[in-house]
Amino acid sequence: MSGAPKLSLRGVRLDYRRERRRTPALGGVDLDVAEGEFVALVGPSGCGKSTLLKIVAGLVERTGGSVAFDGRESSGVPAEVGLLFQNDALLPWRTVLDNVRFPLAVRGVPAAEQRARAAELVELVGLDGFGAFFPRQLSGGMRKRVALARILAADPDVFLMDEPFGPLDAQTRLRVSADFLDLWETVGKTVLFVTHDVDEAILLADRVVVMTSGPGRVKESFDVPIPRPRAVDDTRFTEPFRALHRRVTRSLRDEVAERGSRHG
Numbered sequence: 001m002s003g004a005p006k007l008s009l010r011g012v013r014l015d016y017r018r019e020r021r022r023t024p025a026l027g028g029v030d031l032d033v034a035e036g037e038f039v040a041l042v043g044p045s046g047c048g049k050s051t052l053l054k055i056v057a058g059l060v061e062r063t064g065g066s067v068a069f070d071g072r073e074s075s076g077v078p079a080e081v082g083l084l085f086q087n088d089a090l091l092p093w094r095t096v097l098d099n100v101r102f103p104l105a106v107r108g109v110p111a112a113e114q115r116a117r118a119a120e121l122v123e124l125v126g127l128d129g130f131g132a133f134f135p136r137q138l139s140g141g142m143r144k145r146v147a148l149a150r151i152l153a154a155d156p157d158v159f160l161m162d163e164p165f166g167p168l169d170a171q172t173r174l175r176v177s178a179d180f181l182d183l184w185e186t187v188g189k190t191v192l193f194v195t196h197d198v199d200e201a202i203l204l205a206d207r208v209v210v211m212t213s214g215p216g217r218v219k220e221s222f223d224v225p226i227p228r229p230r231a232v233d234d235t236r237f238t239e240p241f242r243a244l245h246r247r248v249t250r251s252l253r254d255e256v257a258e259r260g261s262r263h264g
């Protein structure tokens with residue numbers, strides 16, 4: 001179906017069952033992500049961001065609503081998505097190159113081509129010379145880069161990223177997200193990116209979507225009026241960036257405050 005969004009969520013609901021009680025985690029999420037669009041999802045802790053990504057990835061079964069790719073309803077694990085979560089999930093017994101070429105091997109790409117493409121991607125993420133290293137020999141930031149190269153090798157239609165740079169220290173995190181920004185601006189893939197960091201959300205995304213406190217729904221959506229390519233340091237201190245930062249932060253703060261008053 002042409003003209004349909006790459007990813008379309010309608011009324012996505014989820015109740016977790018806990019000791020015979022049902023805890024609503026998502027209260028009906030409506031969200032469209034266009035082909036090639038980068039959407040950052042922010043919201044109070046516990047509002048269901050991770051749950052939503054797991055539903056899109058087919059790892060958690062939704063209680064209600066629909067998930068569609070290119071207008072086609074999806075159930076089970078869709079072929080369209082690639083995941084990058086906090087845990088980089090590298091295979092510890094494989095070298096950097098072998099981790100990166102793993103998705104190509106799974107797809108049956110000829111060995112010589114796997115090696116050539118993996119080497120290219122390792123270089124692209126700035127790890128030239130580390131191909132023969134094992135994950136345990138690398139820093140956290142370098143491991144993230146390997147995970148990025150691997151997801152680029154898998155080349156899914158939709159990247160689902162759940163606080164992928166979360167565990168890194170602030171400096172490394174800024175460097176890795178700046179490099180990811182460059183990479184994304186060259187590949188232009190559809191991305192749904194969860195973060196609790198408003199700076200990161202605005203820096204990377206075309207659109208920042210704020211969720212309500214749990215059970216999560218889409219509260220507000222903000223277009224990011226900052227031209228690309230973006231340079232991390234130039235962008236973060238511009239007036240449009242600061243202005244949007246204030247609006248998103250206010251929207252988030254209202255959610256946390258409302259939740260506080262509802263619960264006590």
Ligand code: ADP
Binds near residue numbers: 025045052
């Ligand atoms: P977020 O990523 O926005 O912080 P989560 O999606 O992790 O939120 O969680 C949403 C809500 O669902 C929270 O209240 C959390 O405690 C609850 N939850 C998450 N995973 C489970 C689970 N496996 N079983 C029961 N409740 C869960």
Ligand code: MG
Binds near residue numbers: 049050051
């Ligand atoms: Mg989470």
